[in-house]
Amino acid sequence: MNPYPSKTLVDNDRFRSVVGHFASGVTVITTKVDGELFGTTASAVSSLSMDPPMMLICLNRSSQTHGAVKAAGAFAINILAADQDGLAYKFAKKGTDKFLGVDTDEVEGMPTLRGALATLVCRTVEETSGGTHTVFLAEVLEADSSDAEPLAYYRGKFGRFNPDAETSAYQKVRDWVLTRRDLRNTSVEIDSLVHELGIPRDQLSRAVVKLAADRLVMVGMAGSFTVLPITSELMLGCLDGRAAIQCGVLHTSMDSMNEGVVSEIRGIFDQMASAKNSHSTQMATFFELNSQLQNLVIGLSGSYELVQAFNRMGLGAVWTETVPADAWADIFDDTYQRRFVEALENRDVTAACAAVQNHAETTKKLASKMIDSHGGEV
Ligand SMILES: Cc1cc2nc3c(=O)[nH]c(=O)nc-3n(C[C@H](O)[C@H](O)[C@H](O)COP(=O)(O)O)c2cc1C
CATH class of the missing domain: 1.20.120.530 (GntR ligand-binding domain-like)
Structure with a gap:
């Protein structure tokens, strides 16, 4: 019995923004019908059961891949690696040339993307619908993985779950430099920031050099730098x-x-x-x-x-x-x-x-x- 029959639902914009806080991996769902390959980027993917091994995927009924997965009764889930953001963008677009220049293999008759972090080949056993989407419940026929890093999706952006230390150090020092306008034209000791920003000294030094290229700081003598004014x-x-x-x-x-x-x-x-x-x-x-x-x-x-x-x-x-x-x-x-x-x-x-x-x-x-x-x- 629904306890809130007349309660209105949360506003769409709020829902989109809030639900984007759920960090996920990114997959490309691929399938094949009459020799033609189909694929779409998807994050609404989950493991469902251990015994039997099952996965579920949610595809919008307006997606071309949706129709193809329905027709094929089978699909592959390609979990993308951190360096495959290009594929995530490519397969999130409409079009027939998505596989152009993409290396694929075939497992149980399904196309799989070469270089993916992991691949699961599945056969659909049940379909149900929710809102604009069909939920495909499927048994896993084959599964394979590598040791690469995963591609992450969070609040509308692709990235890494563990962004490479140098990039995150650069961003942290950059934010510090941009917000410490009171220190412009002042010399700062790199050592004094090691503790404050929690970044090892060698990474800090490299971040400072990158910021010098951005003309936000000037590297000085003996482990110091000057915060440059923004003109x-x-x-x-x-x-x-x-x-x-x-x-x-x-x-x-x-x-x-x-x-x-x-x-x-x-x-x-x-x-x-x-x-x-x-x-x-x-x-x-x-x-x-x-x-x-x-x-x-x-x-x-x-x-x-x-x-x-x-x-x-x-x-x-x-x-x-x-x-x-x-x-x-x-x-x-x-x-x-x-x-x-x-x-x-x-x-x-x-x-x-x-x-x-x-x-x-x-x-x-x-x-x-x-x-x-x-x-x-x-
Ligand atoms: C990060 C990300 C996740 C997505 N997840 C899904 C999803 O789970 N299900 C879905 O139907 N579409 C999802 N999409 C949108 C589809 O990729 C997009 O609509 C695509 O153009 C469909 O292509 P197709 O019509 O060729 O199948 C996602 C897009 C992005 C960028």
């Missing part, structure tokens, strides 16, 4: 660089952008818009949503490296340090981002790029004004 020139260069990557990705990847990604982007934008109207929202939350939205767009490229390059030009933390907490919502105009999302919904690359460029120009003016008001550097 308009640096800020504007980063904003131009990010806009160039965004437009490049839109031009090369818009064709294959599917409805799921567009509605995810719309969902994040709507959250940003309502965050802006809510006085209780912190500016940092707004920036976090913005970063999720941008990562989804750049992720369309299928390149983890491009996502990294884009993020290395992000100076959002500086805004949160320099813009008054009670004034940010009035300062940041989301007109162009609204146009950007509408352009994506219309698959209009020209309008989307124009919105990106206009947004970059508006933000550049805002950045110059903000930096000027701080005496030319922050």
